[in-house]
Amino acid sequence: MTSEQSKSDISRARILDAAAKMFRQKGYAATTLIEIARAAGMQAGSLYYHFGSKDELLEEVLDIGMRRVHEAVEESQERLPADSSHRDRIRAAVEAHLTTLLKHDDYTSANIRIFGQVPEEVQQHHIRQRDAYAELWRHIFTKAQKSGALSSDVNLGVVRMLLMGALNWSVEWYRPGRTSIQAIADHMCLMLFNGIGIEEPAQSRENETVT
Amino acid sequence: MTSEQSKSDISRARILDAAAKMFRQKGYAATTLIEIARAAGMQAGSLYYHFGSKDELLEEVLDIGMRRVHEAVEESQERLPADSSHRDRIRAAVEAHLTTLLKHDDYTSANIRIFGQVPEEVQQHHIRQRDAYAELWRHIFTKAQKSGALSSDVNLGVVRMLLMGALNWSVEWYRPGRTSIQAIADHMCLMLFNGIGIEEPAQSRENETVT
DNA sequence: ACATGTTTCGAACGTACATTAGATTTACGA
């Protein structure tokens, strides 16, 4: 164990990378240890030197994914000037979340894509972690609303879930090269803060026929 | 075959219902034919009287799910008065999509949840159908933008994907009883058209007491 | 060069699953 990175650490990382990538692509159940091992350059049996089971490997992938996006958003807030506006804070959080999701990070996108279909027992082990991340967002939004930057009539919980959905769903359609991540974040913030509807001054009521 | 519904049809429907429900819950690969059969009140082998393979069963579930939401949104548009505003048209589409997703329909939510992790060959068979649905939305949005109801500066494609994401993600968090489907649709439309940011005319900086 | 610990291999095991096919039961018209 001379170098900083032992051989074991390197292999472990390769296995995790491969697992995250394939879990994201095909889901957990459909991904075989044989595939993961091949992608990591070894035999299936060798995985057990590093991980106790397929489930354990899954749990580590999920954990890393959630930790990364959590840390990214947290740091985005800490990096802001202390007197930043609430809009800027939310914008920074949106950018951090989206960038983590779409830039290299198979771990976070794997977590988002497969979590709902993972064995229930595994889900239980990660609920606390997910709640903590949700709490981070709740905090940002609540502060913004209390200070008057966000409308006080809206159900912030619903807004937050809609926002997270809009962002998370990007893993299903985003492909590098077409639209930039920044452009997506900008559109999201524009919608969130201002909407994209045009007020028609002549016909100021938009509420005939409510069905 | 006396009645309108032959026994075969009834069994077939029960199998499909069970399959949609479990695919939605656990994903495709993790769902076994034994479970589906049990939920449908029969033995695994009996499924093959109705379906040629597990894949074939999957494809029918996916097809039904997409067809239902497509028809729902289409009918929502046809039901509107001919002179309806573009906002009302979009609002009706949002409500139709969301209601289909969250009200009883395991087929549509199964489609949305598992499509990205289904065997690639199966995906190919449904791309056309998905494109057709996307086209329906694109049409609604394009008309609205051209007529001036939506800002002309925005990338409508991005907005549409963000919107679909916000709606689709609701299958991951919505639980009947808490927030009504209508409330979710209302919040979505509010965000889309007006946003929830507050303009602060007097004090254009909204940055006291941060942290 | 040797010895010891680390990492990977390779083959084998057990199991769970999709699928098949013949036997059995059910429904129903004659």
Place this chain on the structure above:
DNA sequence: TCGTAAATCTAATGTACGTTCGAAACATGT
């Protein structure tokens, strides 16, 4: 009541997969 077709059952088959374990290969300090 009987006969036939529809629908389901039951048991068997093959296979793919997660997992195990002892042997082999590799690395490293002495």
